[in-house]
Amino acid sequence: MNNKAHDFLRGLTNNEEVIQEVLEYTQNKFVKPSFSKFSxxxxxxxxxxxxxxxxxxxxxxxxxxxxxxxxxxxxxxxxxxxxxxxxxxxxxxxxxxxxxxxxxxxxxxxxxxxxxxxxxxxxxxxxxxxxxxxxxxxxxxxxxxxxxxxxxxxxxxxxxxxxWDRISKLKKAWQEEKTAISWNQFFKQEILPNRDLxxxxxxxxxxxxxxxxxxxxxxxxxxxxxxxxxxxxxxxxxxxxxxLNYYGQMAKNIHDELIADYAGIIRVLGKFDKNWMLHFLGLESYPNYRNGGRFQNYMNDNCSSEAFKCLVTITKKAIDTIQEFDSELGNVTSEEDRLSRIKSICEVDILSMASDQGKEILSDVYRKNRIVNEAIL
Structure with a gap:
């Protein structure tokens, strides 16, 4: 267990079960790139x-x-x-x-x-x-x-x-090759395991x-x-x-939504605007949550009410950090810059972003990402 994360959550609740629930929910999935899948x-x-x-x-x-x-x-x-x-x-x-x-x-x-x-x-x-x-x-x-x-x-x-349109074209190509293997065998052996076909x-x-x-x-x-x-x-x-392509992961989780909303906002505005994101999620009147906002769509079905409140606070703090991080960098200057920002928000877990050191952690990861992104773009 990450002691810093545990100590951070103790500042929000003394309920150990809730702490464990939040720790499990906020575990970062975007840690190791899956380069073999990225295309x-x-x-x-x-x-x-x-x-x-x-x-x-x-x-x-x-x-x-x-x-x-x-x-x-x-x-x-x-x-x-x-x-x-x-x-x-x-x-x-x-x-x-x-x-x-x-x-x-x-x-x-x-x-x-x-x-x-x-x-x-x-x-x-x-x-x-x-x-x-x-x-x-x-x-x-x-x-x-x-x-x-x-x-x-x-x-x-x-x-x-x-x-099935693509499959029919594969069948036509198989027929033209006149191979000894039957279509059923070919389909099971060569096509079915390769979903990209x-x-x-x-x-x-x-x-x-x-x-x-x-x-x-x-x-x-x-x-x-x-x-x-x-x-x-x-x-x-x-x-x-x-x-999904780069890290091999995609899920119905608030961290995923922060990443995706950030990508959309900076594409439209050229910079981040936390007011937009807070409204998108129903957190514009924090600490009150607007029922019907998107935030609730990404909670587990069995999410406890206390864990929900903790995650509202964590998300609000993380959004504040993203605003500080993005403002320090200024307007997006290139696609390499934009990708580096998005990858940094992927690779830093939401609890770290919500912490007092969040901006520094994001900035450090951003600097490292700028070095490796030329291979992708």
Missing amino acids: KEEKYIETWEAYNEESKLLGVFKTLKKYIVQLQFPVKAGISSTEAYKNVTLRGKENTTNSNLLLEDENALWLDIYESKLIGKVPVLIVSNVNDFKTLVCAFSNKNEPADLPKSMGAAFIKGINN YQDKLIILSTKPYSGVVHEVLNISESLWQEASVDIRKEHECAHLFT
Whole structure:
């Protein structure tokens, strides 16, 4: 156990069980880079670039329904357990049903191949209709089963879409080679273990105000805030993909959200603004927490009320530290500078950031990161 972390938490609570709960929750996952997994050249991007081109003629929704079979089924309770659904989504058989996914406004979709300096290219599906956003998230991430989404949720990162269009192209290539091995054997031995051959990533974005925060409280015009909301969401989700690729980790945790929100804010503003982040998380009136803010979305289901209060304080202190760290560095001057800042916030655990030495710890890690980042960019 880290004695400094334990002593820090004793300043917040004398309950040893709560201390252990918080220590477990705040354990940093972004310590050792997973260089073998880090790549900006994803195999599925070429396929989605073709989808994007086709969508300019056919329309986004009609194009995607041709290739992504989940969009051929409605969002309906119990549908994922039906044989028809399993045959199409899990076994790659042709859809012979009359089922269909209906949207309220299928013309209000935009497909973009977004290029982030953090991760390279990634497909982004932008959805302006709130109900259609929910429908598409359920279709892609919840096996077409209905789900209650937090009102503050405006983005989803889908990391494992089985793309039978890509698999069919692999089968065609296998047929042309005329190998002795059967397709079933080839599929099990050569394709199934290599998920990058058939699984895609996708970011789905809503155009509603980021984190449900209205433009007036941030002193920004409605049109600029709508544009900024989309841009923040893009970089926020790309930051999650960066931690997955670079550190081999991504989780539903407040540390992850500090990293991702920071990446989005500095992309839009060129510098950090803690007022924005506090509003995003529902901590703008600290020590009071605004119920419905995003902070509660990242707590464990069994999080105790006392641990929740401790984590509110820890998060607020960490955000204050990030502001001091970022202000000392000034505006972002380059992509290398930006990546070094983001990596530093990854590699310093949230308890250390919340401590009195937080800024110095972040600054020290930042200086080390500046030395090694040329190999990535």
